[in-house]
Amino acid sequence: MAAPDLQTNVATEDEVVYCTVHPNVEATLRCNRCGRPMCTRCAVLTPVGYRCKQCVRQQQDTFFNAQFYDYLIAAGASVVISFVAAFFLSRIGFFYIAFLAAPAAGAAIGGVVRTLTGKRRGRYTAMIVGAGVALGALPLLMFNPLTIIIYLFLATGTAAAQFGLRL
Ligand SMILES: [Zn+2]
Ligand SMILES: [Zn+2]
Incomplete structure:
Protein backbone atom coordinates (compact mmCIF):
# COMPACT_ATOMS: atom_id res chain seq x y z
CA MET A 1 0.00 0.00 0.00
CA ALA A 2 2.88 2.31 0.74
CA ALA A 3 4.53 1.82 -2.64
CA PRO A 4 1.70 3.02 -4.94
CA ASP A 5 1.05 5.90 -2.65
CA LEU A 6 4.63 7.00 -2.84
CA GLN A 7 4.57 6.69 -6.63
CA THR A 8 1.50 8.84 -6.99
CA ASN A 9 2.99 11.30 -4.67
CA VAL A 10 6.16 11.67 -6.64
CA ALA A 11 4.47 11.61 -10.02
CA THR A 12 1.93 14.29 -9.30
CA GLU A 13 3.75 16.43 -6.80
CA ASP A 14 3.76 19.40 -9.11
CA GLU A 15 0.04 19.36 -9.80
CA VAL A 16 -1.47 17.98 -6.64
CA VAL A 17 -0.90 19.54 -3.26
CA TYR A 18 -1.43 17.41 -0.19
CA CYS A 19 -2.87 18.35 3.15
CA THR A 20 -0.25 19.30 5.74
CA VAL A 21 -1.94 17.15 8.37
CA CYS A 39 -8.10 19.13 3.06
CA THR A 40 -11.79 19.77 3.67
CA ARG A 41 -11.59 17.91 6.98
CA CYS A 42 -8.93 20.29 8.28
CA ALA A 43 -10.52 23.46 6.99
CA VAL A 44 -12.57 25.59 9.34
CA LEU A 45 -14.92 28.11 7.80
CA THR A 46 -14.55 31.36 9.74
CA PRO A 47 -16.22 34.71 9.05
CA VAL A 48 -13.03 35.73 7.24
CA GLY A 49 -12.66 32.60 5.15
CA TYR A 50 -11.15 29.12 5.39
CA ARG A 51 -8.50 28.62 8.03
CA CYS A 52 -6.55 25.71 9.43
CA LYS A 53 -7.32 24.46 12.91
CA GLN A 54 -4.06 25.73 14.31
CA CYS A 55 -4.72 29.29 13.19
CA VAL A 56 -8.26 29.17 14.57
CA ARG A 57 -6.86 27.99 17.87
CA GLN A 58 -4.34 30.82 17.92
CA GLN A 59 -7.08 33.33 17.18
CA GLN A 60 -9.05 31.98 20.14
CA ASP A 61 -6.05 32.33 22.40
CA THR A 62 -5.81 36.01 21.56
CA PHE A 63 -9.58 36.30 21.92
CA PHE A 64 -9.45 34.90 25.43
CA ASN A 65 -6.94 37.34 26.83
CA ALA A 66 -7.75 37.09 30.54
CA GLN A 67 -4.79 36.80 32.88
CA PHE A 68 -4.53 34.48 35.84
CA TYR A 69 -5.20 37.30 38.28
CA ASP A 70 -8.40 38.11 36.41
CA ARG A 91 -33.07 38.81 56.20
CA ILE A 92 -36.12 39.85 54.21
CA GLY A 93 -39.14 37.83 55.19
CA PHE A 94 -40.75 37.55 51.78
CA PHE A 95 -39.02 34.82 49.84
CA TYR A 96 -40.55 35.93 46.53
CA LEU A 116 -12.56 44.90 37.56
CA THR A 117 -11.11 42.66 34.88
CA GLY A 118 -11.03 45.49 32.34
CA LYS A 119 -13.38 43.69 29.93
CA ARG A 120 -10.77 41.02 29.22
CA ARG A 121 -12.35 37.77 28.12
CA GLY A 122 -11.61 34.52 29.85
CA ARG A 123 -12.37 30.98 28.79
CA TYR A 124 -13.34 30.11 32.36
CA THR A 125 -14.80 33.39 33.65
CA ALA A 126 -18.41 32.20 33.34
CA MET A 127 -17.73 29.06 35.36
CA ILE A 128 -15.71 30.90 38.00
CA VAL A 129 -18.27 33.68 38.45
CA GLY A 130 -21.09 31.12 38.66
CA ALA A 131 -19.22 29.09 41.26
CA GLY A 132 -18.27 32.25 43.19
CA VAL A 133 -21.87 33.47 43.35
CA ALA A 134 -23.03 30.06 44.59
CA LEU A 135 -20.22 29.80 47.11
CA GLY A 136 -20.90 33.26 48.54
CA ALA A 137 -24.58 32.50 49.14
CA LEU A 138 -24.14 28.96 50.42
CA PRO A 139 -23.39 29.84 54.09
CA LEU A 140 -26.76 31.62 54.29
CA LEU A 141 -28.69 28.57 53.19
CA MET A 142 -29.24 27.52 56.78
CA PHE A 143 -30.81 30.85 57.78
CA ASN A 144 -33.31 31.20 54.97
CA PRO A 145 -33.32 28.08 52.77
CA LEU A 146 -36.19 29.03 50.46
CA THR A 147 -34.87 32.48 49.56
CA ILE A 148 -31.32 31.24 49.12
CA ILE A 149 -32.32 28.29 46.93
CA ILE A 150 -34.15 30.68 44.59
CA TYR A 151 -31.17 33.00 44.78
CA LEU A 152 -28.73 30.20 43.97
CA PHE A 153 -30.54 29.32 40.77
CA LEU A 154 -31.29 32.81 39.49
CA ALA A 155 -28.24 34.80 40.59
CA THR A 156 -25.76 32.10 39.55
CA GLY A 157 -27.38 31.74 36.15
CA THR A 158 -27.68 35.46 35.49
CA ALA A 159 -24.09 36.19 36.52
CA ALA A 160 -22.56 33.30 34.53
CA ALA A 161 -24.67 34.02 31.44
CA GLN A 162 -23.07 37.47 31.15
CA PHE A 163 -19.78 35.88 30.28
CA GLY A 164 -21.22 33.37 27.86
CA LEU A 165 -20.05 29.80 27.67
CA ARG A 166 -17.73 29.77 24.69
CA LEU A 167 -15.89 26.57 24.06
ZN1 LIG B 1 -6.27 17.28 6.36
ZN1 LIG C 1 -3.34 28.40 9.14
Whole structure:
Protein backbone atom coordinates (compact mmCIF):
# COMPACT_ATOMS: atom_id res chain seq x y z
CA MET A 1 0.00 0.00 0.00
CA ALA A 2 2.88 2.31 0.74
CA ALA A 3 4.53 1.82 -2.64
CA PRO A 4 1.70 3.02 -4.94
CA ASP A 5 1.05 5.90 -2.65
CA LEU A 6 4.63 7.00 -2.84
CA GLN A 7 4.57 6.69 -6.63
CA THR A 8 1.50 8.84 -6.99
CA ASN A 9 2.99 11.30 -4.67
CA VAL A 10 6.16 11.67 -6.64
CA ALA A 11 4.47 11.61 -10.02
CA THR A 12 1.93 14.29 -9.30
CA GLU A 13 3.75 16.43 -6.80
CA ASP A 14 3.76 19.40 -9.11
CA GLU A 15 0.04 19.36 -9.80
CA VAL A 16 -1.47 17.98 -6.64
CA VAL A 17 -0.90 19.54 -3.26
CA TYR A 18 -1.43 17.41 -0.19
CA CYS A 19 -2.87 18.35 3.15
CA THR A 20 -0.25 19.30 5.74
CA VAL A 21 -1.94 17.15 8.37
CA HIS A 22 -3.07 14.30 6.10
CA PRO A 23 -0.26 13.57 3.62
CA ASN A 24 -2.46 11.15 1.67
CA VAL A 25 -5.34 13.52 1.17
CA GLU A 26 -5.37 16.05 -1.59
CA ALA A 27 -5.53 19.61 -0.37
CA THR A 28 -8.35 21.51 -2.00
CA LEU A 29 -8.09 24.57 0.18
CA ARG A 30 -5.46 26.85 1.59
CA CYS A 31 -5.49 28.55 4.98
CA ASN A 32 -5.88 32.25 4.30
CA ARG A 33 -3.78 33.13 7.33
CA CYS A 34 -0.71 30.88 7.18
CA GLY A 35 -1.19 29.65 3.63
CA ARG A 36 -0.77 25.95 4.35
CA PRO A 37 -2.57 23.54 2.06
CA MET A 38 -5.36 21.63 3.76
CA CYS A 39 -8.10 19.13 3.06
CA THR A 40 -11.79 19.77 3.67
CA ARG A 41 -11.59 17.91 6.98
CA CYS A 42 -8.93 20.29 8.28
CA ALA A 43 -10.52 23.46 6.99
CA VAL A 44 -12.57 25.59 9.34
CA LEU A 45 -14.92 28.11 7.80
CA THR A 46 -14.55 31.36 9.74
CA PRO A 47 -16.22 34.71 9.05
CA VAL A 48 -13.03 35.73 7.24
CA GLY A 49 -12.66 32.60 5.15
CA TYR A 50 -11.15 29.12 5.39
CA ARG A 51 -8.50 28.62 8.03
CA CYS A 52 -6.55 25.71 9.43
CA LYS A 53 -7.32 24.46 12.91
CA GLN A 54 -4.06 25.73 14.31
CA CYS A 55 -4.72 29.29 13.19
CA VAL A 56 -8.26 29.17 14.57
CA ARG A 57 -6.86 27.99 17.87
CA GLN A 58 -4.34 30.82 17.92
CA GLN A 59 -7.08 33.33 17.18
CA GLN A 60 -9.05 31.98 20.14
CA ASP A 61 -6.05 32.33 22.40
CA THR A 62 -5.81 36.01 21.56
CA PHE A 63 -9.58 36.30 21.92
CA PHE A 64 -9.45 34.90 25.43
CA ASN A 65 -6.94 37.34 26.83
CA ALA A 66 -7.75 37.09 30.54
CA GLN A 67 -4.79 36.80 32.88
CA PHE A 68 -4.53 34.48 35.84
CA TYR A 69 -5.20 37.30 38.28
CA ASP A 70 -8.40 38.11 36.41
CA TYR A 71 -9.75 34.77 37.51
CA LEU A 72 -8.73 35.46 41.11
CA ILE A 73 -10.44 38.85 40.97
CA ALA A 74 -13.53 37.31 39.37
CA ALA A 75 -13.71 34.61 42.03
CA GLY A 76 -13.08 36.97 44.95
CA ALA A 77 -15.52 39.66 43.82
CA SER A 78 -18.26 37.11 43.08
CA VAL A 79 -17.99 35.42 46.46
CA VAL A 80 -17.89 38.66 48.47
CA ILE A 81 -20.67 40.54 46.64
CA SER A 82 -22.80 37.44 46.45
CA PHE A 83 -22.45 36.90 50.18
CA VAL A 84 -23.53 40.48 50.92
CA ALA A 85 -26.48 40.29 48.51
CA ALA A 86 -27.62 36.91 49.82
CA PHE A 87 -27.18 38.12 53.39
CA PHE A 88 -29.61 41.02 52.91
CA LEU A 89 -32.01 38.86 50.95
CA SER A 90 -32.04 36.20 53.63
CA ARG A 91 -33.07 38.81 56.20
CA ILE A 92 -36.12 39.85 54.21
CA GLY A 93 -39.14 37.83 55.19
CA PHE A 94 -40.75 37.55 51.78
CA PHE A 95 -39.02 34.82 49.84
CA TYR A 96 -40.55 35.93 46.53
CA ILE A 97 -38.45 39.09 46.61
CA ALA A 98 -35.65 36.75 45.57
CA PHE A 99 -37.27 36.27 42.16
CA LEU A 100 -36.65 39.95 41.48
CA ALA A 101 -33.56 40.62 43.53
CA ALA A 102 -31.52 37.52 42.62
CA PRO A 103 -31.27 38.21 38.87
CA ALA A 104 -30.49 41.84 39.68
CA ALA A 105 -27.74 40.75 42.07
CA GLY A 106 -26.37 38.34 39.46
CA ALA A 107 -26.33 41.08 36.84
CA ALA A 108 -24.65 43.49 39.26
CA ILE A 109 -21.98 40.92 40.16
CA GLY A 110 -21.31 40.30 36.47
CA GLY A 111 -21.00 44.04 35.90
CA VAL A 112 -18.55 44.48 38.76
CA VAL A 113 -16.38 41.56 37.58
CA ARG A 114 -16.38 42.95 34.06
CA THR A 115 -15.28 46.36 35.33
CA LEU A 116 -12.56 44.90 37.56
CA THR A 117 -11.11 42.66 34.88
CA GLY A 118 -11.03 45.49 32.34
CA LYS A 119 -13.38 43.69 29.93
CA ARG A 120 -10.77 41.02 29.22
CA ARG A 121 -12.35 37.77 28.12
CA GLY A 122 -11.61 34.52 29.85
CA ARG A 123 -12.37 30.98 28.79
CA TYR A 124 -13.34 30.11 32.36
CA THR A 125 -14.80 33.39 33.65
CA ALA A 126 -18.41 32.20 33.34
CA MET A 127 -17.73 29.06 35.36
CA ILE A 128 -15.71 30.90 38.00
CA VAL A 129 -18.27 33.68 38.45
CA GLY A 130 -21.09 31.12 38.66
CA ALA A 131 -19.22 29.09 41.26
CA GLY A 132 -18.27 32.25 43.19
CA VAL A 133 -21.87 33.47 43.35
CA ALA A 134 -23.03 30.06 44.59
CA LEU A 135 -20.22 29.80 47.11
CA GLY A 136 -20.90 33.26 48.54
CA ALA A 137 -24.58 32.50 49.14
CA LEU A 138 -24.14 28.96 50.42
CA PRO A 139 -23.39 29.84 54.09
CA LEU A 140 -26.76 31.62 54.29
CA LEU A 141 -28.69 28.57 53.19
CA MET A 142 -29.24 27.52 56.78
CA PHE A 143 -30.81 30.85 57.78
CA ASN A 144 -33.31 31.20 54.97
CA PRO A 145 -33.32 28.08 52.77
CA LEU A 146 -36.19 29.03 50.46
CA THR A 147 -34.87 32.48 49.56
CA ILE A 148 -31.32 31.24 49.12
CA ILE A 149 -32.32 28.29 46.93
CA ILE A 150 -34.15 30.68 44.59
CA TYR A 151 -31.17 33.00 44.78
CA LEU A 152 -28.73 30.20 43.97
CA PHE A 153 -30.54 29.32 40.77
CA LEU A 154 -31.29 32.81 39.49
CA ALA A 155 -28.24 34.80 40.59
CA THR A 156 -25.76 32.10 39.55
CA GLY A 157 -27.38 31.74 36.15
CA THR A 158 -27.68 35.46 35.49
CA ALA A 159 -24.09 36.19 36.52
CA ALA A 160 -22.56 33.30 34.53
CA ALA A 161 -24.67 34.02 31.44
CA GLN A 162 -23.07 37.47 31.15
CA PHE A 163 -19.78 35.88 30.28
CA GLY A 164 -21.22 33.37 27.86
CA LEU A 165 -20.05 29.80 27.67
CA ARG A 166 -17.73 29.77 24.69
CA LEU A 167 -15.89 26.57 24.06
ZN1 LIG B 1 -3.34 28.40 9.14
ZN1 LIG C 1 -6.27 17.28 6.36
